Amino acid sequence: MNSMNKSPFLTIAVPSGRLFQPILDLLQSTGYFGKLEYNLEKDRHLIFFDQDRKFRFIITKPKDNPTYVEWGVADIGMIGKDILWEEKKDVYELLDLHLGSCLLVLAGSRSKEEIMMSIERKIPLRIATKYPNISRNYCLRKGIYGEIITLFGSVELAPQVGLADVIIDLVSTGKTLRENNLKVIDEIASSSARLITNHISYKTKHEQIHQIVQVLREMVEQKG
């Protein structure tokens, strides 16, 4: 086991990847934090501070974000709901940041009717996905006889080369699906970035965390 950070700073875990810049912009727009300067393309260090040096930021792989928060080495984190569904970590989910909204869908290259037919006939459906847990639950809920193939990325490739019949993946604009000749068969859930916190940090650093939730909530509501 590891220990909680005992720095005087509140530590905030920000995921690298597509949510990074929108999250930084949102934080900056609240005016609550000092200037945040980090260039995901150029900078290689994984820890940085706001200019007022009141907050410490750590950059995590998206999937790892809730792990840092669950262990309390980060007090709060910001991460897509899809990851929270998939990873099932013991964290408090406090606020929907309405960032990076996207849909979790079942998609395939064959027509919807064809695939629904094979689902009804209980023909095993091979599903390529980065989300094995979500996929398993989805199959259970829908009574789909599914066989799950876990991939780490570019799952759109799988149906085209015959690795899988369908994919379960996140879609934001639908461009990638279209370019790979995939059609949405079912919308499973909608996902967006969430503010999460560690159970104990929420007690020991309550004032600070509560304030951050308030300023972010105002900002998010302003944006509508």
Add this chain to the structure above:
Amino acid sequence: MNIPEGLNDLLPEEVFKRRLLENKISQVFNKWGYQEIITPTFEFYEILSKGAGSIMKKEMIKFFDREGNIIALRPEMTTPIARVTSTKLKGEPKPLRFYYISNVFRYDDLKTGNRKEFNQAGVELIGVNSKEADAEVIALAAECLKNSGLKKFFIDISHINFFNGIMQSIKVKKERKQEIKEAILNKDFVLLEKMLSFPDIKDKEKEFILKMPTLRGKEKVLEEAEKMINNKLSLSALKEIKKVYNLLKNCGLEEYILIDLGIIRDFDYYTGIIFEGYTDYLGFPVCGGGRYDNLCLKFGENLPSAGFAIGLERLAIILEKENIDSLKLERPDKYLVYYQNDKTYFKKALVVAENLRKKGLIVELEIGKREFAEVLNYARSKGVKYIVIVDVNQLSKIKRVEVVSGKEEIINYE
């Protein structure tokens, strides 16, 4: 040569620290009149599952015995102790005060870093339902943490019926209620807010449920909550919390105790006061417990009870973070008795070793027939402080070499 994932070998240095910690805690248990109890490492799954919620049932490590019965490794100690008390100790005068220091087993308990075997020290106070009993158990938990050397920690208290009362009082359809409850248990306040946005819930109730996780602090929290609710169950829960809190204040524990009406505990057997202890140093609670009045009933006896368990691995981590030295005890000096390979010297070496041990020192006898230079290297690596050399027959005097400095002196070994 590997061992199954999630298990650990504990090497001497670690064992030494662990036993020290266990002793510090069991000292307190003993002084408070609690007696140690040992139950089997594995039992029938059917029995252990009486105290387990659905998650715990999944986490139990199970196998079959020769007759095909399902056996499980104990995932916690409260249920086995409830079984013993309700069966073998049926007629005993109450209250019974038991403590245990024991390993428990769970599959993939993410909160312990995938550890499948871990250690708990805890108590069960059986046969009494009173605020005084609740307060005793909480005060004892605080004493144990204090005596372990921990300087700064908090114990947050709440009452299971506070939440239950609120859930009962909101007037929505059964399925909706279940969904709301699950959102709270999953600590998903985003979903909860969405669920509460439907018009079938009164604004006042909605506001209060969303406020619940922030209701934490001293007595003021109780007043604040009292103003906002009007169901009997929650109100009586608040009264109980207040009484226990005041008792704990009388124990002089005010600085350690807070009220947190947002506590959600994941055991199904709690029926009254619940609490959890934590520090700035770890993202998980270090101890947790509460009142469970119905568990013994499942074994045929009506015995209201309360108890708690401290996670020893977690406590050890916190202690190391808070104060590196708190688990270092002054150990007696370690000696090594070295003698030339000769029968008469051997006899004398035995006498020397025996005399030094009587003085309370730790003494190893050289048994490898090694050269002195080799023995010196060995002694260095083992933290031996002195080597005594038995070579000539001086009466009660003997040559002693300090391993680190090489300094030699003649000492009296008798």
